[in-house]
Amino acid sequence: MASEVGIDLGTANVLVYIKGKGIVLNEPSVVAVNKDTDEILAIGEEARQMLGRTPANIVAAKPLKDGVISDYDITERMLKYFIRKTCGSGRFFKPRIMVCVPSGVTEVEKRAVREAATQAGGKEVYLMEEPMAAAIGSGLDVTEPDGKMVIDIGGGTTDIAVIALGGIVTSTSVKVAGDKFDESIIRYMRKVHKLYIGERTGENIKQAIGTAFPREEEVSMECRGRDLVTGLPKTVDITSEEVMEALEEPLHLICEAVHGVLEKTPPELSADISSSGIVVTGGGALLYGIDRKIQERTGIEVRIVEDPKSCVAIGTGKALDELDAIQSNSLNRKDPFN
Template sequence: MFGRDIGIDLGTANVLIHVKGRGIVLNEPAVVAMDTQTRNVLAVGEEAFRMVGRTPGNIVVMRPLKDGVIADFDTTEKMLKHFLEKIRVKGWFMKPRILICCPTNITSVEQKAIREAAEKSGAKQVYLEEEPKVAAVGAGLDIFQPTGNMVVDIGGGTTDVAVLSMGDIVTAESIKIAGDRFDADILSSIKKKHKLLIGERTAEQIKFEIGTVSPKGSDKSMEIRGRDMVNGLPRTIEVHASEVQEAMQEAVQHIVQAARTVLEITPPELSADIIDRGIIITGGGAYLHGIDTLLADELKVPVFIAEDPMDCVANGTGMMLENLDRIRKVK
């Protein structure tokens, strides 16, 4: 068996791997469980995610990526190695060529860290591409024509906004506000309003089930359990969608502002194309109730949610793997 070309969406929250000719073969949380005394990796991905908030003192469950970049190099390398072994892409005679996506504004040092982590996990060559560009390709946009396409990619650690034309990014903005920030704001709001401590997983569950960014909100509600801050005992409360909308409001406005900033510096001809073609939302944040309506109202431009928004970047890497020779290799 020979090495294959593979594309990796190395996200803060999830890692998706696309193998050329096979499609998306892996989609797991970017989480690692480690023994703090021996530094041995105990679990990776889905198995480690189930341990979040439920481990004894000697086991720590961590995310080796933060805000779209590597926060813990050794753990990222171990995580990548585990995932590559799991999907069995490394051949006996050849190592795979890997295409990895990254936010638009990462530094050369951060690029080097991503490249080295991929090389040490078993890559022959590493190519780097900007996330919104790959997301646009995966969403089915023809970015190689001389017309403007705009993408808002809301991931776990970063939101990338970009206008693309003739196969490259014309204007872009990347902010470290996305899904993780929404979770943190929900957690903080419930702590402040209800004097109840909840975990990250519960906050994420609230976001998925009743999260909304529309000012009109929805009438949904759900019961959650946590620890009472006053007496330290377990308690159950009911949380309404309007509370969640209020908690996430500030973070969402930062995303709106980032999109507005990109539109303000976009050449007028491309702005005219965007009015015709609209804006595409990709990434896990696209699932937030009302995000398309809110952006359309604020920016006065049609906004659409991509088909399978979470898979857009991974699918885009698959399409770009067909033209690997046209992509610059990371120096």
């Protein structure tokens, strides 16, 4: 049975890391509930397949929005399911749990996450800010005095932080990330093509031909939805250039947030970042050309880590191993794990 568990409680996906085993679970943060009986019908990938396809008495929804809990009861039940699925359901066994939260959450939101993890079966629950976990998971030595800049683009939030000596020197969290990319694509299809598409179709377009920087060779795909004029099913072709146009606004907001953090960074650490570059993690890092988009805006070399989606979960697990060392090295914060 697992004694130490790291959880990346994301808006889009939940990843569970178990000490000695690595990542044992990666499922969408979606729950399907019967409104009449309050019974949970499906959790994870099975529930995601139901999005936009349920009858009136069944709701398939995400209990986390913009990186924080929007439905406490459903989040607790979802966490309990994932912990039991990965750690077993021993009544007397309770693991130590490290859960990641966005860098800008309030004390009330932190308490909600901590209580949900405790009710789900945690003996001791620690909270860790996502950029710190992403930095550890990507292999950066966060205890060094040299400044490191990390951008974690998740489903609900983009967390940007400058890290040195085991602590976060300056950071920001903006509620613009993967979900906003999907929404921008959906809005573009309605405005330009008069086509109404659902969340899953918007996400599929983003993953297939989404782009943040001009491609050398343009790609396209068929997109199916409902014609807003006739009300009938309709198919249109959409190109990667059109998707880049659709994503222009959310990408601009992320680049502005990065610029804002760099402006607040002490000059010595700015010099370190200029030479070492910026590291990008999270599922949003998989968007084509996002590294070149940020590099064009900042003039600093940008690197995407090898497995960006898993970085935060791996970082939480590693942080549990080195809990004492990181806490003693944190000079700018009394408790880096909140």
